[in-house]
Amino acid sequence: MSRIVVVSNRVALPQRSGGPAGGLAVAVNAALKDKGGIWFGWSGRVAPEPSDAPEVTHHGAMTYAVIDLTTEDYQEYYNGFANRVLWPVLHYRVDLSEFYRSDLSGYIRVNRMFAEHLAKIIRPDDVVWIHDYHMMPLARYLRESGHQNRIGFFLHIPMPPADIIQALPQHSETVGALASYDLVGFQTEGDKDNFARYLETRGGQPTPDGTGCDIGGRRVAFGVFPVAIETGAFVRRARHASRTRFVKAFHESLMGRKLIIGVDRLDYSKGIPNRLDAYEHFLRTGPEWHDRVAYVQITPKSRTDVPEYQEMDRYVSHKAGQINGAYADVSWTPLRYVNRTYSRSALAGFYRLADVALVTPLRDGMNLVAKEFVAAQDPADPGVLVLSQFAGAAAELGTGAVLVNPHDTEGMATALRRALDMPLAERRERHARMMRILEVRDIDCWAEAFLAALSPKEPATERREIALPRAAIRSVVRPPSPTSPWSSRLMPRGA
Numbered sequence: 001m002s003r004i005v006v007v008s009n010r011v012a013l014p015q016r017s018g019g020p021a022g023g024l025a026v027a028v029n030a031a032l033k034d035k036g037g038i039w040f041g042w043s044g045r046v047a048p049e050p051s052d053a054p055e056v057t058h059h060g061a062m063t064y065a066v067i068d069l070t071t072e073d074y075q076e077y078y079n080g081f082a083n084r085v086l087w088p089v090l091h092y093r094v095d096l097s098e099f100y101r102s103d104l105s106g107y108i109r110v111n112r113m114f115a116e117h118l119a120k121i122i123r124p125d126d127v128v129w130i131h132d133y134h135m136m137p138l139a140r141y142l143r144e145s146g147h148q149n150r151i152g153f154f155l156h157i158p159m160p161p162a163d164i165i166q167a168l169p170q171h172s173e174t175v176g177a178l179a180s181y182d183l184v185g186f187q188t189e190g191d192k193d194n195f196a197r198y199l200e201t202r203g204g205q206p207t208p209d210g211t212g213c214d215i216g217g218r219r220v221a222f223g224v225f226p227v228a229i230e231t232g233a234f235v236r237r238a239r240h241a242s243r244t245r246f247v248k249a250f251h252e253s254l255m256g257r258k259l260i261i262g263v264d265r266l267d268y269s270k271g272i273p274n275r276l277d278a279y280e281h282f283l284r285t286g287p288e289w290h291d292r293v294a295y296v297q298i299t300p301k302s303r304t305d306v307p308e309y310q311e312m313d314r315y316v317s318h319k320a321g322q323i324n325g326a327y328a329d330v331s332w333t334p335l336r337y338v339n340r341t342y343s344r345s346a347l348a349g350f351y352r353l354a355d356v357a358l359v360t361p362l363r364d365g366m367n368l369v370a371k372e373f374v375a376a377q378d379p380a381d382p383g384v385l386v387l388s389q390f391a392g393a394a395a396e397l398g399t400g401a402v403l404v405n406p407h408d409t410e411g412m413a414t415a416l417r418r419a420l421d422m423p424l425a426e427r428r429e430r431h432a433r434m435m436r437i438l439e440v441r442d443i444d445c446w447a448e449a450f451l452a453a454l455s456p457k458e459p460a461t462e463r464r465e466i467a468l469p470r471a472a473i474r475s476v477v478r479p480p481s482p483t484s485p486w487s488s489r490l491m492p493r494g495a
């Protein structure tokens, strides 16, 4: 019988709940745990020697197979090429990328090693589903060694326009290698269109029905599959969490103040400095709100070996201290900045307490926090989602959220004020609009739609879809300033 084999760098191992926070692991885990399958990837460990064979564990319907990385692999493949080249460039930040040929070699070496391990795991009729920018060339290497399986790829992060992709040194080895898949899935229409245009620049011929492209003697199909959450389960989780002692204690600590919440990995793509600027502006221009709000920013540290992330850490801590220094009183802390990882149950309870969520990335593939926040609300008295127009989630939630441009400090402060003042009837109506989408497009729908489109019997045109409002959002990329040091490139203008 055909099995589903999923491959990703990050694997949500069952014995390690409370591990690093990240949407890919959360989503893939939710999609597969009942369906079953094999999940192959990195163990999260760095070891002196490469793994001879994957370490295999079974849990429910899932089999996990993971390998360790050596220090060199971890530096070159993960910290280096994946997180200092592909991550910034695909998030439209060519100015932050640091390219070294040795890192690209490491990336290719690790992908070849993944392909070799995988070749021993997969059977000819298995459907292989590969995830994210760490693994772009994997299908090419599997094809080179004769594997004819149906192989799909899903990109969790944005796909920028062709001009930006072309700034990636040797992009044919990474983005170009996506042409070896049978199906490539994206979070938004804009991402898909950018990829289609990129393939055309490489001589690809769009198929007459527009669902793919013929290139290099093969046909690659494209699709849009916005990643989702376990909506029903998250609603129940939030209801339950709000009754726990832990969440009640948090509620009491607010002493009747309105709660503004932000939950993001400490990553420059999440726009945290811009958001703090906007909050500072809100406090400066709105003294009537002093002592009436509490902003809790939960920010687990991420990719801490990467210099840009270390700098972001220093900057955000400093900025948080500045805001509290300027506006706190003996009995009021305007900003609670927390570098801890919380369980998703605790987060669900926090979201339900919140009056406003600030989800304002400069660029984000999707942003599951936005969806979780909406699902966690009490429909009778829901909080308001303030959402960046540059998050993938804006394509689905844009009609219910208050959309903002994260580069517009005053605009964000105004949006925050509007959200805090929003009448109950409008809050209910906006929340209901977003919930309708989250209920129809949940995580099972995401996995089923992708796998149906990948399966040979059900071509992409027959898959289950609902019409989505188009985000149709593009932004202009500011060229890097040759004179500024890299650290200032991370900060908002004027910081």
Ligand SMILES: O=P(O)(O)OC[C@H]1O[C@H](O[C@H]2O[C@H](CO)[C@@H](O)[C@H](O)[C@H]2O)[C@H](O)[C@@H](O)[C@@H]1O
Residues within 6 Å of the ligand: 010, 020, 021, 022, 023, 024, 025, 027, 132, 133, 156, 157, 227, 302, 303, 364, 365, 366, 367, 368
């Ligand atoms: O694995 P890490 O290096 O610790 O990083 C965590 C994950 O970050 C990214 O998540 C993305 O996927 C989410 C789900 O589709 C999406 O909502 C979000 O917008 C993306 O940023 C990354 O793509 C994952 O590979 C990482 O595991």
Ligand SMILES: O=c1ccn([C@@H]2O[C@H](COP(=O)(O)OP(=O)(O)O)[C@@H](O)[C@H]2O)c(=O)[nH]1
Residues within 6 Å of the ligand: 021, 022, 023, 024, 026, 263, 264, 265, 298, 300, 340, 341, 342, 343, 344, 347, 366, 367, 368, 369, 370, 372
């Ligand atoms: O302390 C935390 C912070 C975040 N998350 C989870 O991590 C995921 C973050 O996914 P998102 O798509 O928002 O962003 P990413 O970090 O993947 O870029 C969400 O499911 C959060 O609930 C968590 O479990 N604990």
